[in-house]
Amino acid sequence: SEKIELIRNHVQSFPDFPKPGVLFKDIFSVLREPKVFSVLCDILCKHVKSLPSKIEYVTALDSRGFLFGPIIALDQQVPFVPIRKKGKLPGDICSASYKLEYGEDTLEIQANSIPKGANVLVVDDLLATGGSLSAACSLIESIGAKTVECLIVMELTSLKGREKLKAPVHSLLKY
Ligand code: 5GP
Numbered sequence: 001s002e003k004i005e006l007i008r009n010h011v012q013s014f015p016d017f018p019k020p021g022v023l024f025k026d027i028f029s030v031l032r033e034p035k036v037f038s039v040l041c042d043i044l045c046k047h048v049k050s051l052p053s054k055i056e057y058v059t060a061l062d063s064r065g066f067l068f069g070p071i072i073a074l075d076q077q078v079p080f081v082p083i084r085k086k087g088k089l090p091g092d093i094c095s096a097s098y099k100l101e102y103g104e105d106t107l108e109i110q111a112n113s114i115p116k117g118a119n120v121l122v123v124d125d126l127l128a129t130g131g132s133l134s135a136a137c138s139l140i141e142s143i144g145a146k147t148v149e150c151l152i153v154m155e156l157t158s159l160k161g162r163e164k165l166k167a168p169v170h171s172l173l174k175y
Contacts, residue, residue: 003039008173010036011154025154025175027064027125043172044068044151045075048121053148055121057114059083061107061136064125068153072123081113083122083136094143098135107135109143116144126154127171130161137167 012029016022031037048055055076060069062084073080085107086095092111097104114120120140124133127150137147147167155162155171162169 003043004172006036007040007043007153011173025126025156027067027153031067040153040172041068041071044072044123044153047151047170048072048076051121051149053119055148056119057081057145058121058123059109059114059136059140060123061132062088065123067125069123072121072151079113081109083107083109083139094139096135096139096142098131100131105132105135107132107139109139111143114140114143114145118145119148120145122147122150122167124150124152126156127152127159127161127169128156129159130164133161133169134164137165 007030010030010033012026014024014026017024030040055078057079058069058073059081060066062082066082070080089108089110093108094111095106095108097106122133122136127133133150140147150165150167150169152171154173154175157174
C-alpha cells in the first residue's frame with residue numbers, strides 16, 4: 001500500500017556495514033521523520049488489533065525491538081517484557097543460546113515475568129537468518145508461554161529466516 005511504500009522509502013541502506021558484504025537496513029532513518037514513524041506505529045498497532053487471538057504480553061528483542069514493542073504494548077494496554085542479550089537483566093533469569101556466523105550468543109528473559117499459558121507477541125525490527133527470533137521463541141516456550149506471532153518491520157526474504165520459526169511471522173517490508 002501507499003503507507004508501506006512511504007515507510008520503505010525512508011529506510012536507508014548502508015553497504016558494507018557493520019562488515020564487508022552486508023547491506024545494513026537502518027530503521028532509525030524512519031524515526032527521524034515523525035510523520036513516517038507515526039504511520040509505522042499505526043500500522044503495527046492496527047495489525048495487532050486485527051489478530052484473532054488476544055495478545056496478553058508483548059516482548060521485544062534487544063535493542064531495536066524496543067523501539068516498537070512498548071508502543072504496541074501501551075496501545076494494547078498489556079505488559080511489555082524485554083528479551084535482552086546476556087548479562088543485562090537483573091534478578092532470576094531464563095536463557096537460550098543461538099548460533100551466530102562465528103560462535104554463539106545468549107538471550108535472556110526475567111523469570112516469572114510472563115505466566116504459563118500466556119499469549120505472547122514477539123517484536124523485532126528485522127528478520128535475517130531467524131537465529132535471534134527462534135531463540136526468543138524457545139525462551140518463551142521454555143517458560144510455558146505461547147508465541148502467537150513474530151512481528152517484524154523488515155524481512156530479508158532470501159535468508160529464509162521465517163522457515164526457522166514455528167510461530168506465524170508477519171513482516172511489513174520484504175527485501
Ligand atoms: P537474525 O538473527 O535473524 O540473523 O538477525 C536479526 C537480528 O540482527 C535483529 O535483531 C536485527 O536487529 C539485527 N540485524 C541484522 N541485520 C540487520 C540490518 O540490516 N538492519 C538492522 N536494523 N538490523 C539488523
